Amino acid sequence: MDFRFSDDEEAFRREVQDFLKRELPQSQERAVIHGGETDEEWEFTKQFTRKLGEKGWIAIWWPREYGGLEGSDMEYLIFNEETAYRRAPRMDGGGTGIVGPTILAHGTEEQKKRFLPPMARGEVMWIQCFSEPDFGSDSAGIKTTAVEDGDSYVINGQKTWISFGLRGDFCYMTTRTDPEAPKHRGLSFLLVDMKTPGITVRPITNMIGADGFCEVYFDNVRVPRENMLGEKNQGWMVMMTTLSFERGTLASIAGSMRRILDDLVVFTKEARYNGQPLAKDPLVRQKLADLAIGVHMARLLVYRVVWMQGQGLIPTYQASMAKLFGDEMNFNIARVGTEIMGLYGQLAWKSKKAPFNGEIAGNYLNNLGCLFAGGTPEIQRTIMATIGLGLPRR
Numbered sequence: 001m002d003f004r005f006s007d008d009e010e011a012f013r014r015e016v017q018d019f020l021k022r023e024l025p026q027s028q029e030r031a032v033i034h035g036g037e038t039d040e041e042w043e044f045t046k047q048f049t050r051k052l053g054e055k056g057w058i059a060i061w062w063p064r065e066y067g068g069l070e071g072s073d074m075e076y077l078i079f080n081e082e083t084a085y086r087r088a089p090r091m092d093g094g095g096t097g098i099v100g101p102t103i104l105a106h107g108t109e110e111q112k113k114r115f116l117p118p119m120a121r122g123e124v125m126w127i128q129c130f131s132e133p134d135f136g137s138d139s140a141g142i143k144t145t146a147v148e149d150g151d152s153y154v155i156n157g158q159k160t161w162i163s164f165g166l167r168g169d170f171c172y173m174t175t176r177t178d179p180e181a182p183k184h185r186g187l188s189f190l191l192v193d194m195k196t197p198g199i200t201v202r203p204i205t206n207m208i209g210a211d212g213f214c215e216v217y218f219d220n221v222r223v224p225r226e227n228m229l230g231e232k233n234q235g236w237m238v239m240m241t242t243l244s245f246e247r248g249t250l251a252s253i254a255g256s257m258r259r260i261l262d263d264l265v266v267f268t269k270e271a272r273y274n275g276q277p278l279a280k281d282p283l284v285r286q287k288l289a290d291l292a293i294g295v296h297m298a299r300l301l302v303y304r305v306v307w308m309q310g311q312g313l314i315p316t317y318q319a320s321m322a323k324l325f326g327d328e329m330n331f332n333i334a335r336v337g338t339e340i341m342g343l344y345g346q347l348a349w350k351s352k353k354a355p356f357n358g359e360i361a362g363n364y365l366n367n368l369g370c371l372f373a374g375g376t377p378e379i380q381r382t383i384m385a386t387i388g389l390g391l392p393r394r
């Protein structure tokens, strides 16, 4: 089996690396950590996303007519890996990474022309409104309703744990359109402008001390009928499509893990303990070697998912495996990183004295939550057990 990228793909990787080196000063390298950005930082994130959009890279594999370059899934993977490695701040994940490809799969021509080009240009921030106070893993049980009224649907209900709720221009959401139908068959999927009257967003402070999560209230929110993605009452299938793409965006995690590992290697070579570089400590070396194996494995699992998508296959348990292993590894690497760095690893994210701007401590707190987002570890293991291993459902 040949694991190498093609010459063209390697050339593309170098092009992205050169661009990032030129356009992203080291002082601006900053992973977007769950809502912890100041307004000024967010402005930079927006501008930088537009620059990436101008290159055509954030939607590289889309058809040209909707703003893409008709590149490959592998190029998209390379782009995601490299931008994450360089901690390039981006706000396009929910759009070009998740709902955009879902619109490509289920949207009408009018929806594709209306929603996709601004996404591909990096102009809009899309947020995901699925979870409700009593329905997270059981995402088909949601109660928020959308009732048909003339040319519109009128939405009422509450969503919660919505990432970047305060920054969203548009949201994609699940609603109940047939309360009498079995729960998976009465859902519909809507695309909603966050400026629509009747929407209220309230921040919830997370453990980084940032307004990462939000509650979003819908009070008689009127959405044009043409904003329904897919058929009425077929929203479950559309939502499943978003999740398969969400799990396919894991290349970013692989890139950011590789960066933390490289940073830790640099740190241990420079930091001294008892007059010796920390890198000479046998325990530290063992830990770093273990991390390197995990990072490599996480990367290969992601490559398989993206390769399958490129072949027109739909990864199911393979995506769950990649997500679960990647998320656990991502948390693990930050945890071990804080240990290796001693008290410097305990310094707050963005603290001036913290090595690497406190990114490792920031990741430690941030990555714990990532284990839950997009499906908890138990749900991923259940998918592995049933679809992957063929075990009976309980």
Ligand SMILES: Cc1cc2nc3c(=O)[nH]c(=O)nc-3n(C[C@H](O)[C@H](O)[C@H](O)COP(=O)(O)OP(=O)(O)OC[C@H]3O[C@@H](n4cnc5c(N)ncnc54)[C@H](O)[C@@H]3O)c2cc1C
Residues within 6 Å of the ligand: 034, 127, 128, 129, 130, 131, 132, 133, 134, 135, 136, 137, 138, 160, 161, 162, 163, 164, 369, 370, 372, 373, 374, 375, 376, 377, 378, 379, 382
């Ligand atoms: C960082 C972060 C960002 C998020 N961003 C968003 C967002 O942008 N939009 C959005 O809609 N949601 C978002 N969420 C919410 C996320 O999707 C839910 O937290 C997740 O689906 C779990 O739902 P829950 O919190 O209601 O937990 P529950 O579903 O109530 O689960 C509680 C516990 O029970 C376990 N459990 C539940 N059902 C089963 C089962 N069948 N078998 C075994 N164990 C089970 C779970 O694994 C978990 O440990 C985010 C969450 C996090 C942490």
